[in-house]
Amino acid sequence: MSANLQTYLRDHLAGAQFATSLLADLGAQTLDADLAAFARTLLAEIEADEQLVEQILGRLDSQPSMIKEASAWLAQKLGRAKLQVGSDPFSIFEGLELVAIGILGKLSLWKALQAIPAHENAFAILDLAQLANRASDQHAAVEQWRITYAVSALSESASG
Structure with missing residues (x-):
């Protein structure tokens, strides 16, 4: 299987890990129950999708990239330090925007995988159309x- 496909999937996995970190923060905030x-x-749901990507990588016999894993970990830590998601409406807004962008990336992933002929991929058993609809x-x-x-977060009366 293509090394490019493995890289693409690993990049999406790193993005999913960042999204789960943001969503955990949003789920723990106390400003809006x-x-x-x-x-x-x-x-x-995002964790379930993350597990699907991990399973695909497992079927491809792909080995984790220490550099990508370290980069994802660092991005999570920097993102948390900058955003402090849940501390005010603006940080919540920014966190939601990053999650929204990430989900669009995941939608693009599912659509790209649909384009690969079923006989040459390790994920033909997945309902990629259903996964795209869920995204x-x-x-x-x-x-x-x-x-x-x-x-x-963005109105003139918002504190900044």
């Missing part, structure tokens, strides 16, 4: 929250 409940539900639904839900927080 409804958002926290939503984030915890979405976290479980679209996840993005729509996050986008609703993101726009809600845009009002309090």
Whole structure:
């Protein structure tokens, strides 16, 4: 299987790990209980998708990249330090925006995998169309929250 495919999947896995970190923070914040409940539900879905990518990599007999894993870990730590997700509406807004962008990336992943002929891939048993639909639904839900927080985070009356 293509080394490029393995790199692509590992990059998406790193992105999923960053998203789960953000969602864990959003799920633990105390400013908005409804958002926290939503984030915890979405976290479980994103973790399930992350496991699917790990399974695909396992079928490809792909070995972890220490550099990519270290880079993902560092990005998570830097992101948490900068965002402090959940401490105010602006940090929640930024966290939601990053999650929304990440979900669009995951949607692109599922669509790209659909384009590879089934006979030459290790993930033909997955319902990639269903996974793409779920990613679209996840993005729509996050986008609703993101726009809600845009009002309090970006208006002139927002503290900064």
